[in-house]
Every structure is written in C-alpha cells, then in structure tokens.
Amino acid sequence: MTTQSLGIRSDVVRAASVSRVRRWRRHWAAALLVAMISALAIASERGKSWTADEDVHLIRGLSYWWVGDTRFNFAHPPLANALQAAPSAVLDEKFDLSSLSGWRRLSPVRLSHQWARRDFELVQHQVWRGRMVTVGFFAALCGLVYWLGMRLWGRKTGLVALVFVGANTAMLAHARLLTTDIPAVFASSVLLAATVRYVRQTGAMSWVWLCLSACLACLTKHSGLVLVAMSAAVVLATAGLGKLRFSGESLGPRVARPLRDFAAIGLVVLLAINAAYGFQRTGWRVDELIAEKEPTSWLRRRNGGDLLDNNPVFSRLPPQLRIPLPMPYLVGLATIAKQNSLGHGGYFAGKARKPGHVAYFPVMLAIKLPVGLLAMFAVGVVAVLRRRVRLSATSAVIAGFGGLYLAAAMRSDINIGVRHVLPFVPVMALLAARSATWLLERVDSMRVRTAVLASVLSVPGGALIAFPHYIGDFNVLVGGPRGGLYVNVIGEDWGQDTAALADHVLESGKSPLYYYTNFTLRRFELSERGVDVRKFSCKKRPPPGGLIAIQRSDWVRKPGCFRWLREREPDATVARHLYVFDNGAAELSSSRR
Known part of the structure; x- marks a missing residue:
C-alpha cells in the first residue's frame, strides 16, 4: 500500500523525513563528544587491575543469573550488578556457583575468590565485559545531561554540561569500573530529569516517567529511597510556593495532587523491589527474618552477629509483623545503618x-x-x-x-x-x-x-x-x-595499579615480594603475573631479601605499623600509591642503627 493510496502526499512524507534528519543533525556534536568520552574511558581501563570490590560485584550478578537466588544482593539492589554480569552470563558456559563452599557459607567475598582462582583469565574477561556495561551507563548519563541542558536552556548549554560531566576526571575514574557508582549517578540524574518534567508539565506521562525513574533509583542503590524522598520534598516545595505547573491553583489541590502521586509511586516502587528480587523471602514475619541466617560480610563480623537482630529499629518491631520487602533488601538497609554508626574512612586532611x-x-x-x-x-x-x-x-x-x-x-x-x-x-x-x-x-x-x-x-x-x-x-x-x-587517601587507592606493581617487580629482578594488603586477590593477581609474592605482618619485619611493597593508604592510616621502615624513604613509588622498599640486608642493618 502506497502513501498515495492512503491519501498522503509523497512530498509531505519527504519533507517530514528531511525535517527529522535535520533535527538529528543538530545533535552531531553531542553524539561525537559522547563517542570520544566513551573511547577515553575505555582506553583508560586498559592495563588496570581489578579494584577492591569489582570481583564481588561480578559474583553477585552471576549468582543472580546462574543460581537464581538473590541472597547475595544485599549490599546493593540487584539491577546494576545483574546488567553488568548479563553479557558473561549469556556468553560463558553456565556454572553452578552454589556448588562452591563460598555459596554454602553465604560469603560473596569467599565465593568471588574461589571463582577467580578457578579460572583467572575467564574472570578477567568477565570483569572487562562488566566494565563495558558501566561505560554504557556513563555514555547514557552524558547523553541525558546534554538532553536536559538543551531542553531547558538551549543546545550550547547542553554541550557545555556534557563536557563538564563527561570529561570530568572524577567521573572518568569510575566510568570504567564494575561498581554501582556510575549506574547510581545515572539513576539519580534520570530521577532529577523526571522531577523537573513533573513540576513543569501536566499530564499522565509526567507521573509515569517520575514513577519509572523512582523505580530505577531504588533498584540501583539503597540510597534511591533517599533520592525519591528528596524528589518529593522538591515537588512539594514547588507546589507549596505555587510555582511552575502549580501556579494559579489554590494551596489544597496543588499539594494534594503530588502527595497522591507519590503515594502511588511508593506502591509501585515496593512492587518493583519485590519483582527485582524474584519475590524471594518477602512478606516474612519479623521473627522469621531474625531467625534466618544472613549472608557474611565484614560488618556482620564487626557486629558480632546478624545485623537485623541487633538493629535498634528492627529489633523493636512486633515479632508477628509481616514486612513486605525481601530479606536481602532489609539486610542491606541494616548493613548501611551499621556501617554509618561505626563510621568508615578514618583519614582526612593529613x-x-x-x-x-x-x-x-x-x-x-x-x-x-x-x-x-x-x-x-x-x-x-x-x-x-x-x-x-x-x-x-x-x-x-x-x-x-x-x-x-x-x-x-x-x-x-x-x-x-x-x-x-x-x-x-x-x-x-x-x-x-x-x-x-x-x-x-x-x-x-x-x-x-x-x-x-x-x-x-x-x-x-x-x-x-x-x-x-x-x-x-x-x-x-x-x-x-x-x-x-x-x-585524602581513602578511595584513591583501590588496587588498580597491581599490574603496574607486578611489572616493576619483574623488571627489578628481585624476589620475593613481601606485600602487605588485606585483599587476598591482589596477591593472587601478582602470583598469576609471575611474581613470587608473600604475606607479612605489618608489625613484624620480614626476612631479608627481595622487596617490600606497602599501599600508601595503609602507610598513613596505620602509624603503629612498619616501625622498622619509618625512618626510610621508599626506594620507588609505583603509580603514586605503592611504596616499594629494597629489603636487602644492608638496608635492614642501617635501619636498625
């Protein structure tokens, strides 16, 4: 059937097609910038080792697809890790992760170590694929910022905003990592864009986009709940002041409408969270949740037991009360509360x-x-x-x-x-x-x-x-x-330069390498790269010979450690973060004097 038989003139169709092409051509500069920024992020990833948590993020995602059990998705909701692991879950041969002892012990860290030791080269490929998914999130973030700036203030503003986000070294640092940080920034920016649309435009689609963005935020990180509350606060303030779409209305109706809309959004978010967790372990009573064993984490060990049981709010709830949220999600909220109460960091301003x-x-x-x-x-x-x-x-x-x-x-x-x-x-x-x-x-x-x-x-x-x-x-x-x-040293040294340390040690020709770190996979990677690496206590000098390597963050945060080295300057500094000392007998004897 032709356009003429439908009563549509061909010249009108051609004009509409040309108009669409011209509209897209207006954005060629933005598309080119996004492509260049993505290429920069990918290029900067090459040669960089796994950072501290990437292996755990990967194993959470693989467990989601291959085991179908969401208990390991407690530190973060499952969406970002599931998407980052999806290429590997599809391309690689499925493996029963539940057959490993790390799964039986409910320890995602132990399981990630076992998975890496089983086939280091395979896991390297899987981490790379997950990183490329993160780059995709980053490219989408850049495009979103451009679009929002352009719609509000014009194309020039959109392009400048794109440069400020995409070429930003703080953003690029995380744009190539298999973590939830960049997905969380993308989700929060989508929620911001939807909030702006909601306060500017009436209609059902404004609510739909706000609802979808709220779900995206809450399925990416637990802080999504806070972001949705912030969105509601901004909308209610705008309504209360009678600005934008709320101008010309009386106070009651203009405040009642967003209250009703956010109440509905809350119900949809609740459903979305349960769906993301496959409706597993949800709707349990408080006493059932407390009786269930929680996954292992360093915060659970610091707590001396399960986190829900010792949470000051959760432990006071009636035992028969049913909670319409999955247990891993609740454990995640309790984990964050415990981490915040203990404090995490411990170094600032020198x-x-x-x-x-x-x-x-x-x-x-x-x-x-x-x-x-x-x-x-x-x-x-x-x-x-x-x-x-x-x-x-x-x-x-x-x-x-x-x-x-x-x-x-x-x-x-x-x-x-x-x-x-x-x-x-x-x-x-x-x-x-x-x-x-x-x-x-x-x-x-x-x-x-x-x-x-x-x-x-x-x-x-x-x-x-x-x-x-x-x-x-x-x-x-x-x-x-x-x-x-x-x-600041926290978050600046995640083990990203372990490969560079291996190159330095192999080029020096000295062996063994005494490497102080709490992350066992870093020593494993060094070993896989041909380094004879050994563990040592920070308060006990290792035997003479070879090299000693210490992370800068450990050096400055643990003044009671490495006392026999404190009067010496490092013989080399690898990638600004790794102090390397020659562990020869002469140097040791001089340090004793």
Whole structure:
C-alpha cells in the first residue's frame, strides 16, 4: 500500500523525513563528544587491575543469573550488578556457583575468590565485559545531561554540561569500573530529569516517567529511597510556593495532587523491589527474618552477629509483623545503618581521625573536580547571591535537589572517597553550564568570553593530562596528586595499579615480594603475573631479601605499623600509591642503627 493510496502526499512524507534528519543533525556534536568520552574511558581501563570490590560485584550478578537466588544482593539492589554480569552470563558456559563452599557459607567475598582462582583469565574477561556495561551507563548519563541542558536552556548549554560531566576526571575514574557508582549517578540524574518534567508539565506521562525513574533509583542503590524522598520534598516545595505547573491553583489541590502521586509511586516502587528480587523471602514475619541466617560480610563480623537482630529499629518491631520487602533488601538497609554508626574512612586532611567530618564531601568536591567546572559554578552562585541574576524556578528545583543530596552526604559517617557524592556532579554541571552560556550571551567583554571558553576547554584538557590515572587524580587547587593525597587517601587507592606493581617487580629482578594488603586477590593477581609474592605482618619485619611493597593508604592510616621502615624513604613509588622498599640486608642493618 502506497502513501498515495492512503491519501498522503509523497512530498509531505519527504519533507517530514528531511525535517527529522535535520533535527538529528543538530545533535552531531553531542553524539561525537559522547563517542570520544566513551573511547577515553575505555582506553583508560586498559592495563588496570581489578579494584577492591569489582570481583564481588561480578559474583553477585552471576549468582543472580546462574543460581537464581538473590541472597547475595544485599549490599546493593540487584539491577546494576545483574546488567553488568548479563553479557558473561549469556556468553560463558553456565556454572553452578552454589556448588562452591563460598555459596554454602553465604560469603560473596569467599565465593568471588574461589571463582577467580578457578579460572583467572575467564574472570578477567568477565570483569572487562562488566566494565563495558558501566561505560554504557556513563555514555547514557552524558547523553541525558546534554538532553536536559538543551531542553531547558538551549543546545550550547547542553554541550557545555556534557563536557563538564563527561570529561570530568572524577567521573572518568569510575566510568570504567564494575561498581554501582556510575549506574547510581545515572539513576539519580534520570530521577532529577523526571522531577523537573513533573513540576513543569501536566499530564499522565509526567507521573509515569517520575514513577519509572523512582523505580530505577531504588533498584540501583539503597540510597534511591533517599533520592525519591528528596524528589518529593522538591515537588512539594514547588507546589507549596505555587510555582511552575502549580501556579494559579489554590494551596489544597496543588499539594494534594503530588502527595497522591507519590503515594502511588511508593506502591509501585515496593512492587518493583519485590519483582527485582524474584519475590524471594518477602512478606516474612519479623521473627522469621531474625531467625534466618544472613549472608557474611565484614560488618556482620564487626557486629558480632546478624545485623537485623541487633538493629535498634528492627529489633523493636512486633515479632508477628509481616514486612513486605525481601530479606536481602532489609539486610542491606541494616548493613548501611551499621556501617554509618561505626563510621568508615578514618583519614582526612593529613590525619587519621574519626570518620564523619562535615567538611569531608565539600572539600572532596573542591579538590577532585575540574577547576573550570568549579569556576563556572562559583560564578553562578555569586551572581545569585549578589542578585545580579534571578534564579529561575526550574534552576531552583535542580539546585534544591542537589542541595538536599549534598546535605545528606555531609551528615554521613561513611567517608570513603568522592564517589558517594558523584550524583551531585550532574547538578553542578547543569548549573555551571547555564552560568557559562549566560556569561557568553549577556556580557559583552572579550576577557570574560575568553575566561569562560578557557574554563570549559580546561576540563577535557585536564582529562588528557591525567590520562589514564584518573583514580587518585586531584586538581591544581590542592597541588595535584601530591597535595591531594595528603588530604585524602581513602578511595584513591583501590588496587588498580597491581599490574603496574607486578611489572616493576619483574623488571627489578628481585624476589620475593613481601606485600602487605588485606585483599587476598591482589596477591593472587601478582602470583598469576609471575611474581613470587608473600604475606607479612605489618608489625613484624620480614626476612631479608627481595622487596617490600606497602599501599600508601595503609602507610598513613596505620602509624603503629612498619616501625622498622619509618625512618626510610621508599626506594620507588609505583603509580603514586605503592611504596616499594629494597629489603636487602644492608638496608635492614642501617635501619636498625
């Protein structure tokens, strides 16, 4: 059947087709930037070893597909890890992971070690595939930030926001890792975009997108619950003030509608969480949940027993009360609560100290993010505070969402790197990009325009200079890595340079290597790469001979350790994070004197 038989003129069809092509051509620059940024992330991944948790993220995802049991998905909801493991679950021969002792002991860490030792080369391929899925999340994040900036303030703003996010070394550091950090940033940004749409547009689709984005956030990380609460707070504030879509309505109806909508979203999210866990171990009574053995984790060991049983809130619930959530999800919430109560980190501003410093995350943002992004963001903040420019209602919604997230992070006692505040970066990027384009459009000064362009271009320039060592990179405000590693070492050294250590040891021709680490897979990787590696106690000097390697984070956080080496300078430093000492007899005798 032809278009003419349908009564449609062929010239109209051609015109519509040409119009669509022209619309897509408008975005060629953004598509090219996303492709280049993705290639940069992939290229920087080559030669990098597994980081501390990637093997565990992988085994959670493989268990989800191959065993069909979701008990190991307690540290994070299953969505991100399941997607990251999906290529390997499909391409590789299925293996019964439940036959290994790590599964029977409900220990994901032990199981991941057993899986890696079984076939190291295979697991390397599986980690690589999972990392490529993360790069896909990152590319989608870049596209989303561009789209949101373009829809709100024009194509130039969208492109600048894309550069501020995609060429950002703090983002690139995690864009090539098999973790849930970048998927969580993507999910939070989708929720932000849906929140902006909801407060600007009426109609059922605004609610549908908000509902789907809330499900995405809650199925990616447990913090998704907090993000949904923040979205609700921003929407209710907008409704209460009568801004955007709520203007012209009386107070009661404009507040009642979002309350009703978020109540419905809560029910859908509850259903989505149960569906993601395959409706396993859900709807149990409190006493049944407490009686069930929990998966093993370092926090469970620190707790001296099951976390739900000792949780101050859960343990006070009536024993017969049924909880409509899966047990692993509840264990995850209890795990986070315990981790926060104990504190995690213990090093900041050159000192070993109690975790939970209120300035930790603001300082980390100030020293980890590109200076060009910080400059444009600061210009916007100053302009608003000095009333040089009026903050639009839409900008206020974006700023409010990000501000609530940063405030919540500042109250956290889990201070293990900038990654936990990365969802704030797209907010900064959008507002900073708007500041940059506003200056270009409104200020008729060559100096100002040059400064703005320099700020924008300095971001990809910094990414090229730091390539490929994005983890552990710091900006010039703190003197680069030299000054930054004095301020913070947590999250900067994840074992990503174990392969570089192996190369250094093999090139030196010295053996054995005495390597201090709590991560057994790092020693295993060194062994697989041909290094005679041995474990030693941090308080007992190993026998003379070979080399000693110590992570910088262990060196600065454990002042009571390595006393026989404290008066010596490292003979070599590998990738800024690994101190290497010659363990020869002469050096040891001089250290005794």
